[in-house]
Every structure is written in C-alpha cells, then in structure tokens.
Amino acid sequence: MEWTGRTVRAIRRRGADVVRTVRWAWAEPGRERDLVAQAGKAALAAWIAWAVAGWWLQAPMAFVAPWVAVVIVESTVYRSVAHGLQQVAAIAVGTVVATAAALALDNTMVTMALVLPTVLLLGQWQRLGSQGVYAATGALFVLTGGQVTVAASAARIAEALFGAVVGVAVNALIRPPVYLRDTRAALTDAAREAQEILDAVADGLAEGEWDAHQAGDWHERALRLGRLVDQAGSAIGWSRESMRINPWARRKHALAPPGKAYADALAVLDYVAVHTAGVTRTVWETADHNVEAARPAEALAQPYAVFLRHTARAIRLYSETRFASNGHDDSAARELREAVGELQRTLDAFRRRLPGAVADDPDALVTYGTLLAQAHRLAGQLVQD
Template sequence: MEWTGRAVRAVRRRGGAAAQTVRRAWAGPGRERDLVAQAGKAALAAWVAWAVAGWWLAAPMAFVAPWVAVVLVESTVYRSIAHGLQQVAAIAVGTVWATAVALVLDSPMVTMALVLPTVLLLGQWQRLGSQGVYAATGALFVLTSGQITVAASAARIAEAVFGAVVGVAVNALIRPPVYLRDTRSALADAAREAQEILDAVADGLAAGEWEAREAGDWHERALRLGRLVDQARSAIGWSRESMRVNPRGRRRHAVAPPGKVYTDALAVLDYVAVHTSGVTRTVWESADHSGKAARPTAAIAHPYATFLRHTARAIRLYSRTRFAPSGHDDSAARELREAVGELHRTLDAFRRQLPGAVADDPDALMTYGTLLAQAHRLADQLVQD
C-alpha cells in the first residue's frame, strides 16, 4: 500500500507539472511554447518527407527521408544546416563503402565484419562531429536490407538528402528559433536572485536574529548564483548561434542579436556573484564562530545592512535598464544613477565608522575593508554605459 501511495503521488506530481507546462505554453511566449513549436515542426517535417518520398514517389527506402528530416529540426537554424551536411556526408560514406565491399565479397556477414569497424572509426573524424555515428547507420541499412545494388544505395543517399533539405527548410522557414528571450530571462533571473539574497542578509543583520544555519543557507544561495550566471553565459552563446543564417533574425523590425550590452551585463553579474558570495561567507563565518570574522556588533551590522539594501536596489534597477523586454528603460537608468550615488554615500559613511567600530579587531577591519573595496568597484560597474 505504501508503494502504491508513493506511485500515485509521483504520478500526480508529474501530471501537475505537465499540466502547468501546457498552461504556460498556452498563456504566452516562453520556453514551453518554443518547445511545443519545435515538436510540431519536427512532426511536420517528417510528414512532408514521407508524403513525398513514401506516398508520392513510393521510394524503396522511404523511411530514411522522414527519419533524417525529424532529427534535423534542431534547436537553431545554423545547427540544422551544419548537422544536416555532416549527417548526409556520414550516411553517404557509410553507404558507399558498405556497397563497394559487399559487391566485391558477395558475403554480407564477412562484409559486416570488415565494414563496421572501419566506418565506426571513420565516425570519429572531427569534421563529422556528433553525426559521425550515422556512417555506421548507413552501412547497416545497406547490409541488412536484402539485395545490395548500386541503384538501391544511390536511392538511399538521395532520400537522406531530401529528408535533410525538408528538415532544414521547415526549421528555417517556419518560426525559426530565436533564443533572445531565454537570454534576457537568464540574465534577469541571476540579477533577481542576487537582489533577493542581499535583501535577506540585510534583513537578518538589521534584526540581529540570524544564526549559523540561516547564514549557511544564504551562502549556499550565493554559490548557486554563480551557476545562474554561467547559465546566462551559455544562453548568450545559444542566442548568437540562433541568429546565424536565420531569416527571422534578418527581417525588418527583428530583435537585434545579443551584443555588447549583454556581454557587459554578464561581466557585471559575474562581479555581483563574487561580491554576494564574499558577503554571505563573511556573515556565515561570523555566525558560526569558527572563522576569523567576529560577529558584527549593531554599530557595524546596521549600517552594513543599509549598504546591502542599497546594493540590492541598485541591482534591481540595473536589471530594469538592461533586460526590460521593451528595451532600455530611461527612467530606470536615472533612478539607477541616483541609487548608485546613494550607495557611494552609504559606503563612505560606513568607511568612516568602521575603524572606530573595530579598532581592537584587525581581522574584522581587514575583512570589512575588503568587502568595502569590492562594493565600490561594483557600484562603479553598475552605471557603466
């Protein structure tokens, strides 16, 4: 009964997650809708390839065309073209080599023993990339399909070429994928997480009610923030690739590819992640009493909490100026300059208070001094154009 209950709960969770994904895809643009569109395009490419090769032309190996077509509706148009060329080349090489050896030896078993090791090694050729395995697939189609003739092998290669053309054409002409929205979302998610972490630490410091476990959770979140920034970096790479040879990206009024703005934002978020990790580690070590940093007194904790709140607000405004779906937000840019000015004033006031507050603790003075230097550099980067 317990196992049945767990299974039912697992099915309900997965069913709920699937329903939520469908609702998000239906509600508006997003990753879910992009995935649904790509799945529909792959099915359409397979249908078109089969309708022409199998139904209209009645090709002898008609399944090759829809099979190649469906796997070439890739995540980017550039990748569809590159993988299509590699896959057709691999299939052609495997097919030609298997056909030639089979016609000479006239023994499928001996031919397979000689051909497969060769084409599997050939599949490791760098120019074939991840599509090298299709050399062995092409050879197996030849050696396991009955009578081997030059005409049948040529038809098989022609069907693979046709399937590749259909797959690439469908991917390029029907809602070609562009991942700029994913890039903007990844960058905004990283900025939002940094803001939330700093706000949480500021609240804890101001209230004086934070212990080692809570501080450890803040530090864990700060470490995960670095991974969010890495995901944003990967998303920028995907976005740039998705704009290559993409007719949607060349249309008038199309969104511009990620350029210097996103690259600069990534550098700033890298610095935000490092700074946030340093702040949370200092707080965690002081709460845990196992590190060199002593637990800050109210004279240090309160102004430092104020500084963290100003930093969080500046990061939120920075996100608005850089990642707004409608483009650059001028009002947010003005607010950001004001917020960074206030942040500098807070830092200057805290710097003047710090020596007297930790006069008897050189380790604490060094720790907070380092954090202050990082904070000044971060504030300068937040207003760079």
C-alpha cells in the same frame, strides 16, 4: 528534524519554480512555448517526410527520411542547415564504404568487423563535426538491411537527403526560432536573482537572523546565480546564431541582435555573481563556526545591511536600464546614477565606522574586513559601468 525541514523547503522551492514556469508558458511567449513549438515542428517534419517517401512514393527505405527529418529540426536554422549537410555527408560516407566492402567480400560478419572501425575513424573527420557518428549508422543500415545492392544504397542516401531538406524547410519556414527574447530574459533573471539574494541577506543581518541554515541557503542561491549568468552567456551565443540565415530575422518586428551592450551586461552580472557568492560565503562560514564574537554587532550589521539594500536596488535599476523591452529608459538611468552615488556613500560610512568598532577583536576584524573587500569590488564594478 533539521534534515526534514531542509527537504521540505527544497521541495516547496522546486514546486514554486514549476508552477511559475507553467504560468509563464501559459501567460506569454517564452522559452517554454519555444520548446513546445520545436517539438511540434520536428514531429511535423517527420510526418511530411514519411508521407512523401513512405506513403506516396513507397520508397524501399522510407524510414530513413523521417528519421533524418526529425533530428534536423534543430534549435536554430543555421544549425539545421549545417548539421543537415554534415549528417547527409556522414551517412553517404558510411553507406558507400559499407556497400563497396559488402559487395567485395560477400560476408556480412567479416564486412562488419572491417567496416565499422573504418567508418568510425572516418566519422572523426573534423568537417563532419558532431554528425560523424552517423557514418557508422549509415554503414549499419547497409549491413543489417538485407541484400546489399548499389540501388538500395543510393536510395538510402537519396532518402536521407530528402529528410534533411524537409527538416530544414520546416524549421526555416514555420516559426523559425529566434532567441533574442530568451537572451534578455536570461540576463533579467540573473539580475533579479542577485537583487533578491542581497535583499535577503540584508534583511537577515538587520534582524539578527544569521544562523547557519539560513546563511547556507543564501550561499546556495548565490552559487545558482553563477549558473544563471553562465546560461545567459550561452543565450547570447544562441541569439547570434539564431539570426543567421533566418528568414524572420529581417522582418520589421525582429529585434536587433545582441551586441556590445549585452556582452558588457554579462560581464557586470558575472562580477556581481562572483562577489555575491563571496559575501554569502563569508556570512555562512562565520555562522557555521558559531563564533559569537565574530558575528556582526548591530552597529556594523545595520550599515552593511543598508549597503546591501542599496546594491540590490542598483542592480535592479541596472537591469531596467539595460534590458528594457522598449529601449533605453532615461528615468531608470537617472535613478541608477543616484543609486550608485548612495551606494558609495553608505560604503564610505561603513568603512569609517569599521576600525573603531573592531580594534580589539581580531576575529571580527577578519569577518568585517572580508565583507568590506567584497563590498568594494561589488560597488566598484557598478560604478565603473
């Protein structure tokens, strides 16, 4: 029954996530719409490449152009250009080597046995990057495509180049991806999740609901928070890259690229994630051991719950201050300073109350001492920032 209950809760949580994602995609621009747009652009690039190379020009190897075009519509314009050049170079290397060997040896099986290891090694060349594998693809197109001629091989290279040009042009000229919105959203999501976790733990401690399953759910959410922060870090990198050679990046409505402010915020949220996981781990381990003496008495649980609520509020205000879409929010900044002051006062009150409350209880002292250490680190980072 317990396993069934956990499964039902997990399914409900995942279902709620799906519903929320669909609602966001329908209601406003975001990552979901960006993914749909990129998929449509890749299909359009392939269609244009085939329409020109296959239908209009009736090129002998017309399939190469749409195939290259569809994979060149990458997540950023810069990556499309860089990978397009690397891919065409890799295909050219594989095609030239396979053509020369096939014409010299006049035996497909022997040629394939000698050429494939060679082009796979050439594909490891650093300048080809992740596109080096296409050297082997280019060689296979030559060796499995019928009679080998210099003209046919040159046509393959030309069609690959044309497909790359189409892919880059479509990605750059039609709604080029800019991920600044995703960066802010990722940071905001991480801050919101941290706030909700701390509020949930505070409610549980204040109401005495500190069972192992509930504490385990808190800890699982805290671990997922760390992954959210990692995703926010990746989003910052994507944002910087998406601004390079992007014709929309210099438009008046384009946002400023992420700088030190986002990097500092990422460091703070990383710290919050680590110590939120520490708090939930301590609560979970104590509850899981079923040691009644080590569980928090109301005299200590209440002030610690108050501290967690103030911490959650400070994180919310921090998010509103740093990630406001309309710039710096002075009122939120003032509230943040006040919240941090209150956070310090509640922490001092908890610290003064702790020694007398657990003087004769070593197990409780270990639990509360660990929670207090996590509280100090969490509050210290917010105060420092």
